[in-house]
Amino acid sequence: xxxxxxxxxxxxxxxxxxxxxxxxxxxxxxxxxxxxxxxxxxxxxxxxxxxxxxxxxxxxxxxxxxxxxxxxxxxxxxxxxxxxxxxxxxxxxxxxxxxxxxxxxxxxxxxxxxxxxxxxxxxxxxxxxxxxxxxxxxxxxxxxxxxxxxxxxxxxxxxxxxxxxxxxxxxxxxxxxxxxxxxxxxxxxxxxxxxxxxxxxxxxxxxxxxxxxxxxxxxxxxxxxxxxxxxxxxxxxxxxxxxxxxxxxxxxxxxxxxxxxxxxxxxxxxxxxxxxxxxxxxxxxxxxxxxxxxxxxxxxxxxxxxxxxxxxxxxxxxxxxxxxxxxxxxxxxxxxxxxxxxxxxxxxxxxxxxxxxxxxxxxxxxxxxxxxxxxxxxxxxxxxx
Ligand code: PMP
Ligand code: GLN
Numbered sequence: 001x002x003x004x005x006x007x008x009x010x011x012x013x014x015x016x017x018x019x020x021x022x023x024x025x026x027x028x029x030x031x032x033x034x035x036x037x038x039x040x041x042x043x044x045x046x047x048x049x050x051x052x053x054x055x056x057x058x059x060x061x062x063x064x065x066x067x068x069x070x071x072x073x074x075x076x077x078x079x080x081x082x083x084x085x086x087x088x089x090x091x092x093x094x095x096x097x098x099x100x101x102x103x104x105x106x107x108x109x110x111x112x113x114x115x116x117x118x119x120x121x122x123x124x125x126x127x128x129x130x131x132x133x134x135x136x137x138x139x140x141x142x143x144x145x146x147x148x149x150x151x152x153x154x155x156x157x158x159x160x161x162x163x164x165x166x167x168x169x170x171x172x173x174x175x176x177x178x179x180x181x182x183x184x185x186x187x188x189x190x191x192x193x194x195x196x197x198x199x200x201x202x203x204x205x206x207x208x209x210x211x212x213x214x215x216x217x218x219x220x221x222x223x224x225x226x227x228x229x230x231x232x233x234x235x236x237x238x239x240x241x242x243x244x245x246x247x248x249x250x251x252x253x254x255x256x257x258x259x260x261x262x263x264x265x266x267x268x269x270x271x272x273x274x275x276x277x278x279x280x281x282x283x284x285x286x287x288x289x290x291x292x293x294x295x296x297x298x299x300x301x302x303x304x305x306x307x308x309x310x311x312x313x314x315x316x317x318x319x320x321x322x323x324x325x326x327x328x329x330x331x332x333x334x335x336x337x338x339x340x341x342x343x344x345x346x347x348x349x350x351x352x353x354x355x356x357x358x359x360x361x362x363x364x365x366x367x368x369x370x371x372x373x374x375x376x377x378x379x380x381x382x383x384x385x
Contacts, residue, residue, distance in 0.1 A: 015130055019353045023337070027347035033378045036337075036347040038174070038319060040239040040369040045286070048238060051276035064271035066263050068096025068247070072278035076247055079281065086219035092252045095262055098269045099244035100204045100233035105131045106265055107229040107248060108166070110257040111198050112137040116165035119156060123149075123354030125174050125202065137165065141356050147313060147324075149178035153187040160191060166198045171216065172205040172317025175354050175365045179209060179316045182216050189223045198254065199224060204233040204246070207290040209317040210298065219249070226251055229258065234277055236319075237287050239369075243273055294319050294368070297375070301368040304379030319369040322351065326362040328385060333360050340364070346381045 023036035067073065073090035081087055088094055097103040104127055112118060114136035120128050122141045129139045142156050156167075169188070171180035192199065201218040209215050218224040229250040235241035248258060280286065301321060302312055311324035329336050333350035341347040348364040368375060 011134060012130055018126055019349055020126075023341065023347050023349055026338075026341045030341050030345060030347075032341045032345040032347045033374060033381070034347045035366040035368070035370065035374075035378055036341075036349045038367045038369065039241040040319075041374055042239060042369075042371050044238060044240045045280070048240075048276060048280045051279050052272050055272040055275040060272045060275050062271065064096070064268040064274055066268050067259060068094070068269060069271070069274040069278055072096055072274045072281065073247075075278050075281040076249065079284075079287075080217075080219055080249060082284075083215075084217045084219035086217075086222070086225055088219075088249050089252065093255050094247060094249050095255060095259055096269045096274055097231075097246050097248055097262065098266050099235060100202065100231045100246035101127050102244075102262075102266060103229075103231040103246050103248040104128065104200065104202065105134075106258055106261045107200050107231065107250075108132055108137070109135050109265075110254075110261045112165055115163065117161060117163045118166040118168060119159055119164060120168050120356075121151065121170070122356055122359075123175055123351060124168070124356070125170055126354065128168050129356065138163075139356065140164070143357070143359075144176065144178070146359075146361055149173065149176040151180070151184060151187075153184070153191065157191045160195065160197070164195070164197055166200055167192070168200045168202065169218075170202040172209055174205065174318055175320055175322070175349065175351055177313070177315035177318050177320050177322060179213055180216055182220075185216050185218060185221050185224060189221055192227065193223065197227065199228040201228050201230045203230055204236050205318045206232055207237050207287040208294050208319055209291050210295050210315070213316055215317075227254075229254060237290060238277070238280070243270070245269055245273055245277065297368045297370070297372075300372060301366075301375045301379065304375060305382050308379075308383045309385065310382055313363065319367055321366045321368050322363050323348075323366060323382075324361070324363050329362075333362055333364060336362070337364055344381050344385060346378055 020037040027034035073094040077088050077090045108131040112135040116137045117140045118132045120139045132139045206215045218228045233246035313322040333352045337350040348366050351363045352360040
């Protein structure tokens with residue numbers, strides 16, 4: 001194996017390989033059921049696949065326009081207006097990205113400078129902090145309340161300083177399944193008024209929200225929308241996480257800066273897939289039915305594990321169910337997840353990895369975006385523990 005002979009100071013000295021890569025690999029190595037990394041094990045719509053294939057055959061195999069295929073941007077503008085009553089100009093305020101991860105990194109890179117502070121809620125989805133740090137920013141952590149993972153806005157208010165450049169929110173929330181209410185967003189609006197703070201709102205699970213809750217996009221709140229980047233992902237909505245396509249919407253002045261970075265990060269996203277998604281996005285039922293589809297999965301999984309010793313925690317959105325195991329084992333969640341995958345042959349994600357100040361509540365995250373057969377096999381194992 002070769003080795004770089006010079007002095008290399010890592011830009012991310014504390015970062016290793018993501019937990020999703022590690023756990024999926026362990027699941028494979030141990031031939032375990034993989035409820036760790038979040039991805040569906042059922043197929044993408046064959047109509048959508050045929051549409052991609054059609055556009056490939058028609059020759060849409062060269063670069064897409066830098067900001068994305070216009071008819072897809074128009075379809076997004078229409079959807080956002082229908083759902084959240086907010087008008088975005090597809091020409092200047094919507095950009096198609098290579099997944100939400102890229103959109104998040106691009107938005108952070110576009111506005112966060114050396115020394116800027118960014119408020120992040122702990123536990124946080126794993127890509128926020130590295131993106132902040134790569135840009136010389138400093139993450140400032142606000143703790144979500146355990147066990148309901150709600151936000152203490154008084155605490156957030158105290159963290160806001162002159163240096164605060166951005167606040168990152170995520171609803172429905174990965175890894176916890178909690179959601180933000182209209183009242184949360186009104187509080188956010190209040191504490192950011194008369195500041196230059198930019199909001200990055202990660203809404204990749206916008207179409208997976210349960211019972212009678214409604215997704216509270218920042219787009220519904222004009223005073224928030226005017227200072228926000230909103231990020232979403234086609235991967236979640238169309239069961240196609242491997243396609244790595246998403247988008248960002250923001251007011252023109254923010255989007256102008258976003259595109260300056262986007263054009264040199266990827267230039268443009270995959271062309272034939274964008275063409276197909278533009279057509280497929282016209283079928284509103286595909287996303288309006290998604291919550292009901294995943295509600296059934298969530299409830300089926302819960303029903304199956306009713307007799308187990310795991311503690312079922314609330315899940316108001318996303319396709320992740322948290323299970324507490326403090327009455328089963330005193331091991332750390334990292335160790336317990338390892339025992340589960342190696343000995344019981346079931347992989348889950350230890351929630352402590354999403355915290356930046358150590359916190360182990362003895363909770364694991366299980367992905368229920370799986371066929372009923374997979375869920376049944378998983379539940380059988382969990383019930384025998
Ligand atoms: N944000 C959250 C909260 C996520 O859960 C994910 C992926 N699961 C992403 C962003 C990244 O989405 P993508 O796969 O489109 O990059
Ligand atoms: N977002 C997915 C999850 O939470 C995983 C994405 C990834 O593997 N980077 O499981």
